[in-house]
Amino acid sequence: MKESDFLAAFNQPWQVERDAGEPFPNAKRPAAVLICLNPTENGLNVIFTTRATHLKHHGGQISFPGGKAEDDDMGVIHTAFREAEEEIGLAPEQLKVIGQLPPYRTISGFAVTPIVAKHISGVKIPDDLTIDANEVGDVFQVPLSFLMDKKNYFIHHVNRGELNFPVYYITYNDYTIWGATAGMIAHLRDHILYHT
Template sequence: MRDPIDILQAALARPGAETSDFELNPGFLPPAGRKLRPAGVLVPVSLVGSEPRLILTKRSSALRHHPGQIAFPGGKQEEADADVTATALREAEEEIGLPRGLPKILGHLSEHETGTGFKVTPVLAVLERAFDPVSEPGEVEDVFSVPLAHVLNPENYLIESRQWQGGRRYYFTVPCGPYYIWGATARMLRGLALRAQA
């Protein structure tokens, strides 16, 4: 694998379209007059060790939004946050104990609209030093990592479906070992993979 920073910066330099939870499901229309709430998530790539790895979380099953799902550390933007990058860094510190000064921010990926009413900006960053993750027990059940090469390969993405609200709902997945990465997280990662391969 060539230099991961070069790969990621080249991906950011290419155009990427905004995505949403509705794009594979034209029959499930977003509510009319909806007001999307801004949110920021950190997409942290660790460069420590023999291969670059993407750090992810498994959300607590007690959460109101997306319980038990694989996700990036992040959340809704608060009034005190200067921007969505500040939101992503604050949430990563709160959720997994990542010091705010450690990530090297590379840029933003395409925004993603969730079915729960958030407009999410993924903030791509690299970590050049190790840190000891500390899970926020009320929000995060587990902190883990997967090989960056796996999620940057578009061939590893699948479209799957399940019954939801009286119909069949389709979504992207990118399984990796014991981890089932799906939904908005998989869709945002697929957007990065397509830009990295272009």
């Protein structure tokens, strides 16, 4: 997918309705993540992290750089940029905001706002990054075109109490992206595909 095609579709009004993938409407604790588009010779890639295995919550799982909002954050973009700089050394001045997705409400009570931004000069993974080993075990990237293809998704339906909701899975090489991270990408994918 060309960057111009992605941007043209992304900037259209959001028409895609949320399905049962967001069964937690009462989740309100603010958080933000960065969906960072990294330009390469082969097109745009999306940067992911693997959380350090020793972490108490979600250790070893794949996520976007990001986290919960702090009291002195100046909005969700600031939260996402601050966390990305702390976790993997992406400097805010090297990022250009494209926009944001509607909050993704999680079972753990967070309303996570995905911020979509482009790294202005491109990043060599992992050479150009300063990774905080206390939080991040690995950094990798996946072609945006791969993430925009529905064939690369598997959906498993989960029953929890009276709730039934889908959990998305994406397998890329040796990585399995699932849960809220895959759900956010699926929401972005549905919006892009609706407008292309």
